[in-house]
Amino acid sequence: MIGITREDGPSKKRDAAYDLVKQLLMAGQMRPGKHLVVQELADLLQIGVTPLRDALVRLSAEGFLSREDTYGFSTKEMRVEEQRQILELCDITLSAGLRIAGDRMSQEVRAALTELQDVPGRTVEDALVLAGHVRDLYVDVGRAAGNEIMVNLSRVLLDRSHLVRMLDLQMDDAGARTIEDLRIIGIAMSRGDPERAVAATKAILGRRIERLNVLVKEANFIASQATFP
Incomplete structure (x- = not known):
């Protein structure tokens, strides 16, 4: 299991979630074209749903993920x-x-x-x-x-x-x-x-x-x- 064990405030938890998911994406460790179910991903990474969703919003804004709808995200194939x-x-x-x-x-x-x-x-x-x-x-x-x-x-x-x-x-x-x-x-x-x-x-x-x-x-x-x- 991959997880964040630090007991930090909301901002640091968001940053930690962002860094963790981004590192996985950068290293090619997340399959492209995969719809991300936030609750399932939060359970897998042992991260709270709120900081994880905030991290996914930031990653989609920076172009690492695709934004499907208000709350939906998916990984991208490199083009x-x-x-x-x-x-x-x-x-x-x-x-x-x-x-x-x-x-x-x-x-x-x-x-x-x-x-x-x-x-x-x-x-x-x-x-x-x-x-x-x-x-x-x-x-x-x-x-x-x-x-x-x-x-x-x-x-x-x-x-x-x-x-x-x-x-x-x-x-x-x-x-x-x-x-x-x-x-x-x-x-x-x-x-x-x-x-x-x-x-x-x-x-x-x-x-x-x-x-x-x-x-x-x-x-x-x-x-x-x-x-x-």
Whole structure:
């Protein structure tokens, strides 16, 4: 059984329910096209119905779930065009952020990017580490640009494309090439050259878009094999 054992107030219970269901969706552990019966899901996850329903409303607003009616929700099959639009929006958001941020990106993130050395071994664990660097980059760029809306939007975009990104980083030499581009971004921002950093981000996202048909097909296959809910 998966459950939330903390005794928190309503807001924290909603946040905990949101995080739990989102993690399942991001990892492809919920079958697509599945109508969610709130009471049954609450019993399975050992969550209260009210915080769970609030979490499902939030997830549907962010595009993780489909809203069927006032209280109905269902899981979604990943679609190529939707993922393409997410990646294109990532490109616009990050490019604008890098240009605005200039040298205000934190020294710690710049150093972490420029010091990347190890090439992923195409494992889930390696991809998770590398995906963490990507997430740090987006969040730090948004904060350096002084734009919390950009920070929050970046988080949603990254989470909705999480499984595609993880699969991409494990494909062929994608991890090694992404590491090299992340190093270029770190060096470029340290030298006050945001345009070079923008070019490197476009290279990462461009390669992913080229493989999108394969990546989405694999992501949907993984989710279709899920035994939950």
